Amino acid sequence: MSVLPPSGAIVILTGAGISKESGLDTFRDKDGIWSKVRLEDVATPEGFRRDPAKVHGFYNARRRHLVEDGIVPNAAHAALARLEREWRGEVLIVTQNIDDLHERAGSANLIHMHGELLKIRCQRCAQPFAWVDDLDQERRCPDCGRGGTLRPHVVWFGEMPLEMERIGDALAECSLFVSIGTSGHVYPAAGFVQMVRGQGRAHTVELNLEPSESATMFHESRLGRASELVPAFVEELLCR
Numbered sequence: 178m179s180v181l182p183p184s185g186a187i188v189i190l191t192g193a194g195i196s197k198e199s200g201l202d203t204f205r206d207k208d209g210i211w212s213k214v215r216l217e218d219v220a221t222p223e224g225f226r227r228d229p230a231k232v233h234g235f236y237n238a239r240r241r242h243l244v245e246d247g248i249v250p251n252a253a254h255a256a257l258a259r260l261e262r263e264w265r266g267e268v269l270i271v272t273q274n275i276d277d278l279h280e281r282a283g284s285a286n287l288i289h290m291h292g293e294l295l296k297i298r299c300q301r302c303a304q305p306f307a308w309v310d311d312l313d314q315e316r317r318c319p320d321c322g323r324g325g326t327l328r329p330h331v332v333w334f335g336e337m338p339l340e341m342e343r344i345g346d347a348l349a350e351c352s353l354f355v356s357i358g359t360s361g362h363v364y365p366a367a368g369f370v371q372m373v374r375g376q377g378r379a380h381t382v383e384l385n386l387e388p389s390e391s392a393t394m395f396h397e398s399r400l401g402r403a404s405e406l407v408p409a410f411v412e413e414l415l416c417r
């Protein structure tokens with residue numbers, strides 16, 4: 178990592194693993210979310226059309242857990258917020274997570290590429306807005322007044338992730354790409370490391386509990402819990 182310029186741009190990709198130690202389930206681990214519900218039922222537009230009540234129930238439960246069960250950012254979220262504050266160049270976090278733990282830890286330059294649990298949107302008006310309550314099919318859109326049009330502001334399989342152009346530009350320009358707590362199963366995020374390697378400039382690092390699907394694509398891989406690996410990695414970067 179000695180080649181990293183002192184003010185080089187850093188892009189950090191985060192996944193469910195970074196929030197695990199805050200008490201939020203991952204998806205594909207043994208006890209993960211996909212071991213309890215079928216993703217075809219709750220994370221596809223077809224599933225939502227088939228059974229909106231089931232999908233609302235799934236996201237209502239996760240929203241309540243996030244808001245009411247004392248879920249707070251952990252040392253990994255805090256370390257990334259510190260990096261953004263203290264690094265001389267740009268630090269952009271691209272998270273696949275729909276929780277709000279990065280912003281609660283103090284990160285500001287942040288893209289939620291798979292949406293946000295604490296927002297909903299009307300399928301007619303399209304504009305997302307903040308939401309902490311349960312949602313159901315009866316609820317009317319406060320803007321257009323139609324019923325049955327509100328949905329969670331999340332990106333399901335087959336839908337285009339958010340802000341892809343901005344992400345593509347940041348990946349093309351960064352000097353360091355770090356992937357934290359993601360299994361590398363879901364595209365396009367799983368392909369970011371290849372995009373960065375294709376440009377040939379940036380150093381790439383994976384911090385994860387176990388090697389991801391794309392582990393061999395990274396220059397460097399460190400295995401362990403995010404709450405330990407990330408603060409140590411940030412300290413190393415800031416004290417070079």
Ligand code: BJW
Pocket residue numbers: 191192193194195197198203204205206209220273274275291331332333334335336337338341357358359360361362363364365384385386387388389401402403404
């Ligand atoms: C720890 C830890 C600790 C644990 N410390 N680490 C065939 C081939 C290729 C692609 C496709 C294909 N068929 C379809 C596709 C595309 C599809 C896709 O990728 N499918 C694959 C399953 C094959 N992708 C899409 O449809 C996406 N859209 C799209 O591609 O649009 C077209 C497009 C074209 C061109 C350019 C751009 C776009 C949309 C994907 C939407 C994903 N949505 C979800 C659910 C919605 C949000 C929600 O409800 O929360 O997003 S799925 C779910 O997976 C969620 C997550 O964000 C996402 C990624 O999961 P993540 O974060 O990696 O979690 P896990 O559980 O998999 O991994 C956790 C990791 O942490 C593990 O490695 C652990 O070891 C580790 N860990 N504890 C550190 N303490």
